[in-house]
Amino acid sequence: MGHRAGRDPRLTTHLALAARALGARRMYLHPPDPALAARIAAVGRSWGEGFEIVGVEDWKSVIRSYGGLVVHLTMYGLPLDRVLPRIRRSPDVLLVVGGAKVPPDLYRLSDLNVAVGHQPHSEVAAVAVVLDRLGGIPPASRRSRARQAIVPRARGKKIVRRRGR
Amino acid sequence: MGHRAGRDPRLTTHLALAARALGARRMYLHPPDPALAARIAAVGRSWGEGFEIVGVEDWKSVIRSYGGLVVHLTMYGLPLDRVLPRIRRSPDVLLVVGGAKVPPDLYRLSDLNVAVGHQPHSEVAAVAVVLDRLGGIPPASRRSRARQAIVPRARGKKIVRRRGR
Numbered sequence: 001m002g003h004r005a006g007r008d009p010r011l012t013t014h015l016a017l018a019a020r021a022l023g024a025r026r027m028y029l030h031p032p033d034p035a036l037a038a039r040i041a042a043v044g045r046s047w048g049e050g051f052e053i054v055g056v057e058d059w060k061s062v063i064r065s066y067g068g069l070v071v072h073l074t075m076y077g078l079p080l081d082r083v084l085p086r087i088r089r090s091p092d093v094l095l096v097v098g099g100a101k102v103p104p105d106l107y108r109l110s111d112l113n114v115a116v117g118h119q120p121h122s123e124v125a126a127v128a129v130v131l132d133r134l135g136g137i138p139p140a141s142r143r144s145r146a147r148q149a150i151v152p153r154a155r156g157k158k159i160v161r162r163r164g165r
Numbered sequence: 166m167g168h169r170a171g172r173d174p175r176l177t178t179h180l181a182l183a184a185r186a187l188g189a190r191r192m193y194l195h196p197p198d199p200a201l202a203a204r205i206a207a208v209g210r211s212w213g214e215g216f217e218i219v220g221v222e223d224w225k226s227v228i229r230s231y232g233g234l235v236v237h238l239t240m241y242g243l244p245l246d247r248v249l250p251r252i253r254r255s256p257d258v259l260l261v262v263g264g265a266k267v268p269p270d271l272y273r274l275s276d277l278n279v280a281v282g283h284q285p286h287s288e289v290a291a292v293a294v295v296l297d298r299l300g301g302i303p304p305a306s307r308r309s310r311a312r313q314a315i316v317p318r319a320r321g322k323k324i325v326r327r328r329g330r
Contacts, residue, residue, distance in 0.1 A: 008173035018290030021282040043285055076315055076322040080302060107320050117186040118305040118315040120208055125183030128290030129297045137245060137294070140283040150241055150283040155272050157241040 001098035005033040020051040022131035030056040048143025068092025073126040077113035097123035166263035170198040185216040187296035195221040213308025233257025238291040242278030262288035
């Protein structure tokens with residue numbers, strides 16, 4: 001929430017890449033940024049599909065109509081370690097993050113307000129920690145339709161490219 | 166590594182805040198950025214000490230003289246799940262991250278090259294996941310000399326300010 005398309009987009013790009021790499025299926029981006037969504041879609045065509053960005057004008061309707069647990073990540077919330085069992089019980093989870101100033105309504109509309117440490121933080125880090133706690137790091141083999149994939153190595157870089165794509 | 170002080174500093178700021186919030190003691194920043202270090206030091210005066218940024222010109226000497234395990238986080242490395250036990254055995258760990266282009270020497274000078282998923286990623290997320298796997302989320306009470314602290318809440322915000330500071 002509160003993405004500023006006019007500014008350097010690296011922070012939101014990092015948020016999208018981290019969510020994708022750690023197994024999220026979708027990112028609702030408020031406000032929409034079609035150029036950023038297109039760049040992340042291109043990452044998917046190269047490195048494997050299964051993640052999309054959906055631009056959102058009306059964030060309240062997304063939260064109200066979501067069919068799973070809505071978890072707002074904020075340094076003011078309940079400790080992650082205490083509420084993690086409850087989050088794990090929900091088959092679908094929507095993590096909500098914003099910059100320093102989020103609308104006060106967000107605290108009320110979310111099912112849970114959760115802190116990944118009660119310190120000034122990065123929303124990229126907070127999302128990454130929660131996704132890792134929920135599902136771990138997805139194995140490379142899980143990605144479908146990737147044009148290329150990494151062969152893990154102790155030193156250096158190795159990429160295999162797949163034919164016909 | 167490879168911080169670009171002239172550009173939007175939010176990404177490196179997020180990296181520092183995430184490292185601090187998840188229990189790191191020090192960030193070596195290459196190249197140095199005194200303004201950024203000062204902003205993070207101000208966060209420490211407000212929210213608790215125990216984290217510092219040290220500006221670095223010669224990154225190779227930092228890695229060569231480091232007394233613990235040097236772990237370069239890269240999507241090309243060995244899977245975190247496989248090498249985590251080895252990282253946990255070291256009392257001191259230096260995590261090294263950079264942007265898209267890091268010097269090839271870094272792969273050779275590091276003790277381990279480790280991937281937090283073999284996908285395009287965020288270095289903020291990668292550092293956060295490893296720190297969480299190593300030490301978990303530090304309890305709020307661990308911070309010393311904080312002028313203010315958060316009282317965890319299910320809804321809204323509550324901060325207590327300490328007298329005499």
